Amino acid sequence: MVNPWIAIGALAVVAVVIPVSMMVVSSLLRPSVPETSKRATYESGEVPTGSSRAIRFNIQYYMVALLFVVFDIETVLIFPWTVVYDDAIDKVGLFRALGPMVLFIGILVVGLAWAWRNGAVEWVRSPRADRQRTEQQT
């Protein structure tokens, strides 16, 4: 094997060719009967109102995505350390090999605790939804 990435690239090509060829085969087989009401988006049988790209959704989706970026970069930085860790213990001892990583994860845990305390990982409900809920209960 010259380079393992050649074979991986080959699978990448195959993995794209298979779905595309399935689409082509299907396009030769299937009928096409366009009707106006058939193409309406599904909204529980009602006539759809407004565009789906204009709706407001919960800010929480943005908060967790922001938090994810931090922790994802953390995992990227952890991976090289996992490979050299065993050799590093032999060379510089357990304390100097493990200490920096404990500090690094410690800083992240402080960040997580801060986000936790400020409710970034708690599902926020809009004031209107809360009001509706109390109205239903009374």
Add this chain to the structure above:
Amino acid sequence: MTFPVLATPLPDAIAETVGLGPDTVAGSLTGGLVAAVIIASALLANAAVAGPWAKRRVYSSFIDKVGPSRHGPAGLLIIVADAVRMLSKELVIPEGVDRPAFDLAPVVMAASALLGFAVIPFGTIAGIDIQLADPETGLVFVFAVASMASLGLVMAGYASNNKFSLLGGLRAAAQNIAYEIPLVLVGASVALFFGTLQLGDIVASQRDTLVTLGPLVVPAWYALINPFAFVLFMAANLAEVGRNPFDTPEAPQEIVAGHMTEYSSVYFVLLYLSEFIHIFLGGALVAVLFLGGPAGPVLPGPVWLLVKMWAVFLFTQWARATLPRVRIDQLIEIGWKGMLVLSLVNFLLTAVLVPFV
């Protein structure tokens, strides 16, 4: 325990068979392409058995009904019937869809699921090592490629111009990113224990003997060394493939299958198939990292890896039939407050344990 002799990797074996040397670029390319076609076809066959037939039969047994039984022996021909039916259905494209994204999403999802298998070691059969490639960064590659599915989910949800789909896509993104970090951290703890990211090496390390109980030799499978990590990984994997109790992104009773609402015909087939291939990719990762990969008595390696992949698949179906769905707020709290903290604890515990083994 069987210790394999030096085996030829599958692409090299093919390159030699067609008469091109395995050390030339042309030989690598031909061997790689043919091997890729073989592996991808085998996976599609697995997903085709799992999707229309096995899933229905298993679920039917759980809820005490019969399931598909009329088409051929044990209803197996329903696979053919469903394939022909879905491929020849009309493709209904709703008004106002974002066309390139709507068409690309099924391709992205299917490709990301298939590409993950490039580095999975399937074991040795007849002196040939069924593994496409074994790069040094195999584990990182699998995680990176598998997480591309979130991109496909968001594309499908956004492009459909349907409110249910948009919510489904957003939920899928929130869930995948929340459980990705525990999954990767637990995977990193396995890499830390064995000191390598190469999947072939991780499997080889698990061939050692852990303890000997009389005539029974217990191998050093990581699930036996650290069951805590195994449970964490299984839970995070369930969330990553979107199965109960973490199937909030699809939630047919709330948001009518989320990102799949507006998809029909072959596009739906691709989304549906890619879900099953993702479950099998998760199962293969569980097998390789925790259950010794293709190791097992009597039967050849690829058979054992398939058995382990199907075992994980049956576990997801068991969970699907028995566990209630968590709410989206519970999902976020379990992910960020529970799983993340536990996986960090697991990671540091592994780091402390490494010098003593």
